[in-house]
Every structure is written in C-alpha cells, then in structure tokens.
Amino acid sequence: MRDFQFKKNRLLCEGVDLEKIARKEGTPVFVYSRKSLLGRFNEIKDAFKEIDPLVCYSMKANSNLSICRLLVKAGAGLDIVSGGELFRAKKIRVSLNKIVYASVGKTDDEIRDALGSGILFFNVESVAELKRINIIAKSLNRKQKVAIRINPDVDAKTHHYITTATKQNKFGIDIKTTNNIFLSYAKKLKNVDICAIHMHIGSQIETVNPFVQAVKKSVALIDDLNSKGACITHLNIGGGLGIIYKDEKPQTAGQYAKAILPILKNKGLKLILEPGRFIAGNSGVLLTKIIYVKDTHVKRFYIIDAAMNDLLRPSFYKAYHEIIPVKKTKGGKKKSADIVGAVCESGDFLAKQRLLPDNLKQNDILAVMSTGAYGFSMSSNYNSRKRAAEVLVNGKKYQLIRIRESYGDLIRNEIVANV
Numbered sequence: 001m002r003d004f005q006f007k008k009n010r011l012l013c014e015g016v017d018l019e020k021i022a023r024k025e026g027t028p029v030f031v032y033s034r035k036s037l038l039g040r041f042n043e044i045k046d047a048f049k050e051i052d053p054l055v056c057y058s059m060k061a062n063s064n065l066s067i068c069r070l071l072v073k074a075g076a077g078l079d080i081v082s083g084g085e086l087f088r089a090k091k092i093r094v095s096l097n098k099i100v101y102a103s104v105g106k107t108d109d110e111i112r113d114a115l116g117s118g119i120l121f122f123n124v125e126s127v128a129e130l131k132r133i134n135i136i137a138k139s140l141n142r143k144q145k146v147a148i149r150i151n152p153d154v155d156a157k158t159h160h161y162i163t164t165a166t167k168q169n170k171f172g173i174d175i176k177t178t179n180n181i182f183l184s185y186a187k188k189l190k191n192v193d194i195c196a197i198h199m200h201i202g203s204q205i206e207t208v209n210p211f212v213q214a215v216k217k218s219v220a221l222i223d224d225l226n227s228k229g230a231c232i233t234h235l236n237i238g239g240g241l242g243i244i245y246k247d248e249k250p251q252t253a254g255q256y257a258k259a260i261l262p263i264l265k266n267k268g269l270k271l272i273l274e275p276g277r278f279i280a281g282n283s284g285v286l287l288t289k290i291i292y293v294k295d296t297h298v299k300r301f302y303i304i305d306a307a308m309n310d311l312l313r314p315s316f317y318k319a320y321h322e323i324i325p326v327k328k329t330k331g332g333k334k335k336s337a338d339i340v341g342a343v344c345e346s347g348d349f350l351a352k353q354r355l356l357p358d359n360l361k362q363n364d365i366l367a368v369m370s371t372g373a374y375g376f377s378m379s380s381n382y383n384s385r386k387r388a389a390e391v392l393v394n395g396k397k398y399q400l401i402r403i404r405e406s407y408g409d410l411i412r413n414e415i416v417a418n419v
C-alpha cells in the first residue's frame, strides 16, 4: 500500500494524517487514496497498451460515485451487475457504450433499462437469458450486442466462495452449450448480435496459470466458432487479479499481461478487462476506534466501533486484513488479541489472535488495511447499525464522499403498519 505510509510515527494516506480524519469525521470511516486508485488503473491499462484494451472497472468492488467518476474520467468503462449499478453509472456520466453487464439473474426490467440505455454488452449467463434479451430487444426494435459468458471449467485456486468457473458454479455457460448457441440460436435470434466471449474465473487469484488456461480455452473456442461462420470480435477476460493482504505474492499487472498477450497475438480481438479488487483493494483503509479493552482469563479483546456489518470479509471468507494503530509508540510489548465489533454474533470479528502493542487503550485509532474493495460495498445495517462515512484523499487534502448514515436513514423506507 504505497500511498499509506508512516511518517514521523504517524500513518498517512498520501499527505493526510489518518488520525486527523478519524477525529474530525468520526469512525468507522473508509479512507481512499486518489493517487493509488488512478495508479492501479493505469498499471493495468498500460500493461496491455499495445492492444488498447477497454478496462471496465468492476463497480461491485467499490461503487462509491466519486471513485467510479474518478476512474471513468481516467478512461475506464464499467462492469455492472444490477440495475442499481446501472443507475449509479448513469449518475456519473460514463459513456454508456463502455458498460458491460454480467449477472446470472437479470430481470426483464433490468434488461429493458440497460438495452434502452445503449450499453456495450450483456454478458449472457444462460440460454434462457439470451432468449429474454432477444425478445426485449425486439420489442424495443433494437439489435443488442451480447457476449456469452463461458464457464471454462478451470479451478482458480482461490477461496471456494470466490471461485466462479468450475462446473459446480452457477456462473456462465459450458463450452458445449456455447457451441450449441452459435449453431442453433445465433441466426434464429434476430435481435441479438452474439459477437463476444466473456469469462471471469474468480477473484483474488494470485498466479497467472488459471488465467492462461482459461484464456487459451476461450481463444480456441473463438477460433473454432469463427471458422464455422461466427463473427466474434471481442474477448472479455474478466477481473480476478489478486492483491497483497498479508504476505501473498500475486502476479503484477505486467506479469499478467506478459502471460496473456502472446495468446491474443494476431487474433484481432478487442480485449476487455474487468478488474475490481486490483484497483480498489489496496487503495483504501477502514479507520476504527477502540471502544473497550477487555481482558478475560484466556485472552484480550479489543472491542472496536467497526464490525462485521462494516467489513464482512473476515467473518464471511475468514479473510485476513492487517490491523495497525495509526500512531507508532516506542517500546511496549506485543500481546495477542482478538479485534471484534459490537454485533451480536460470535462470527463478528475483524481479526483473531493478532499481535498488537499491549499498551493500546480506549479511543486509540486502528487502521484496517486493504479494505478499499469489497469493504463498504458489502456493508449492511445489520443490528441497525449506521453505515460508515467515506473519504477520498488527494495529496494534502481530503473530501467526504459519503456522509455517515443517520438513524433516520435506517428507517427511511419502513412503514409502521396499523397493527
């Protein structure tokens, strides 16, 4: 996390002291680095620049409007998965023809809305969906470009909750059925132009091998289909690039491109990428305050004002996030502790058995690192907790990009029935 560094024993984001943000804006608060977000976006775009890819930032990683706007202004398209994400995309004035839309369960309303908006591709995940898109496109007198999301059946060797391309997963269409779509439906369905192949094999993938296998399968399929009369012009290889949370050594953007580009050589395909975590993950931290230090006979707990509703990944995936005090103190021993929230679940923890300075006390601020992706976007109001504020740092300044929720927000759409 290059843009989050200690200077004079205080943790800064770019040029801003994180403790100052925490004291001024309150906690929990997510803090993102503009420089890091843009840096990561440019890393991946530049790695593939010889073929001028379309990089569609995967909004689900972090869909804050300011963050998406920042990336869109830098040239990104967007990968969306719902009508809600399309709504967000429209708010930030993205070119709609730079939007790709995946999801196994697009509803008629969502399809109609996206079709009417003029998105680039639907990434189609079933034959039933393909037929629906065709019917709706016909009713709107449109011909819509679609990609078939194939399930290349490769094991991405990542957490089973974020593996998406084995036969056991709900995502995509197997190769045999894809062949059948081109043979049986491509000509029949007059209102769809099936001109792309899409794949996304999982997330937090640390080695290039699974990507290479899957891209090779996709390209072989495209060659075969095109030789039989199809006209496939685009290949979307999804997202999935892993990042460093602890001591992982994931492939760099350069290594990734170096492995993928030769497979695409002379194929004349337009490449689309959908990175999410790679761009946002190491670009953000979650700041939280210690509410209580609780020593039991067996262990120490730091009870903090963030919880699983703010950051679900540790509870959900047993994910590791480094947790560090924003102020370094001299000397002091380390002591193992569990860092837990106030939610009424034993699964509510941000870390277990972590070595932290044993002199930490109430009101101290901790930074939960690498929480820029799948942090706020997976947060909830469980236990009627208000969702956190978000801040974007730019050099020595910062801006609030989401106001902390109020209690009023919690009940905004509820109706007290006449009971």
Ligand code: PLP
Pocket (backbone or CB within 6 Å): 058, 060, 061, 079, 102, 200, 202, 203, 204, 238, 239, 240, 241, 274, 275, 276, 277, 278, 373
């Ligand atoms: N594309 C699709 C279709 C996805 O489902 C996801 C994540 O689930 C992504 C891209 C982004 O993945 P990552 O954040 O690992 O880059």
